[in-house]
Amino acid sequence: MRPRPPVQGRGVLSGTGIIITVLAGTVVALLVPLWSYADRPQAPAEPLSARTVATPYGPLSDQDRDFLTAVRLAGLWEAPAGQQAERRGTTEAVRTAGRRLVDGHAFLDRRVREVTARLGLPLPNEPTAQQRDWLTTLDEARGEEYDRLFVNIARLADGRVFERVAQVRAGTRNSLVRALADDANTTVLDHIRVLEATGYVDYASVARDLAAAPTPTDAASTAVPSLVGPGDVVPVTPSGTPASPTYTLPPAASSPPPPSPAPTP
Numbered sequence: 001m002r003p004r005p006p007v008q009g010r011g012v013l014s015g016t017g018i019i020i021t022v023l024a025g026t027v028v029a030l031l032v033p034l035w036s037y038a039d040r041p042q043a044p045a046e047p048l049s050a051r052t053v054a055t056p057y058g059p060l061s062d063q064d065r066d067f068l069t070a071v072r073l074a075g076l077w078e079a080p081a082g083q084q085a086e087r088r089g090t091t092e093a094v095r096t097a098g099r100r101l102v103d104g105h106a107f108l109d110r111r112v113r114e115v116t117a118r119l120g121l122p123l124p125n126e127p128t129a130q131q132r133d134w135l136t137t138l139d140e141a142r143g144e145e146y147d148r149l150f151v152n153i154a155r156l157a158d159g160r161v162f163e164r165v166a167q168v169r170a171g172t173r174n175s176l177v178r179a180l181a182d183d184a185n186t187t188v189l190d191h192i193r194v195l196e197a198t199g200y201v202d203y204a205s206v207a208r209d210l211a212a213a214p215t216p217t218d219a220a221s222t223a224v225p226s227l228v229g230p231g232d233v234v235p236v237t238p239s240g241t242p243a244s245p246t247y248t249l250p251p252a253a254s255s256p257p258p259p260s261p262a263p264t265p
Contacts, residue, residue: 055119058174065121067168067177071112071184072123074161075105077131078154078191081138085150093198094147100194101154104187111183115176131157151200158191159210 051062078101085098116123127135134153141149165188169181195201 055174055176057119057176058172060119060174060177061172063168064172064174064177067164067172067181068112068116068119068121069124070161070164071108071180073128073131074157074188075109075112076124077127077135078157079105079109081135081150081154084138088146089150090143090147091198094150094200097151097154097191097194097198101191104191108184108187111180115180118176147198148200148202151195151198152202152205155192155195155201156206156209158188158195159206162188162192163210 052059054060082098082101082105086095086102089095089098113123134157137153138146138150161184165181165184169178169185172178172181
């Protein structure tokens with residue numbers, strides 16, 4: 001018996017059917033996720049945490065409140081330290097740095113009191129124990145030792161505040177806190193630069209201490225020496241309040257000579 005001749009076109013039709021099947025499957029695979037997404041109910045808005053409160057200016061978090069406290073605390077010790085440096089600094093660059101710290105914190109203190117008054121928050125009215133220790137250390141220093149201690153303590157403290165400002169500015173959802181963080185960023189950066197212009201900053205020591213220790217106000221923000229209402233806060237005493245936190249650097253100062261090596265016995 002002769003074999004039946006093949007039906008013409010069957011292979012072509014089979015191949016076409018496979019292609020159609022594959023294309024149909026692809027279309028279904030593309031459309032099913034779209035149908036599923038369209039039918040999916042929207043996720044509820046993220047609820048505020050127990051430690052975050054709603055305000056007319058946006059949610060106010062624990063981090064926001066800690067930042068407001070840190071701004072106030074920085075002024076409570078840097079303003080008197082700056083006033084002291086204006087009097088006791090042995091170089092014009094150190095005295096200029098002291099004056100800029102006073103003026104800058106007078107501005108920030110006014111701003112943080114405006115913000116906390118609108119938010120109905122209390123503020124600390126005394127520096128922390130560590131900040132009081134810094135002031136005591138400066139009280140006991142004299143001459144070039146005073147200059148070096150003032151510059152490096154303030155530079156370390158401002159470095160910590162600067163880190164916190166950036167973190168808060170990047171993540172806060174509160175418009176008042178964002179605006180204050182902008183002002184704090186400009187002012188604290190000015191303080192860092194004017195302290196560095198004295199030539200006394202020990203960068204290795206500052207970097208080591210910044211890496212080794214947390215911000216000193218982290219623990220203090222929950223247990224400050226005393227809290228007062230926003231209407232009763234004692235302002236930082238200014239030596240002259242600038243109209244805005246935009247400053248120019250002082251004239252360049254020559255770096256002081258390195259400390260003399262200890263005599264060889």
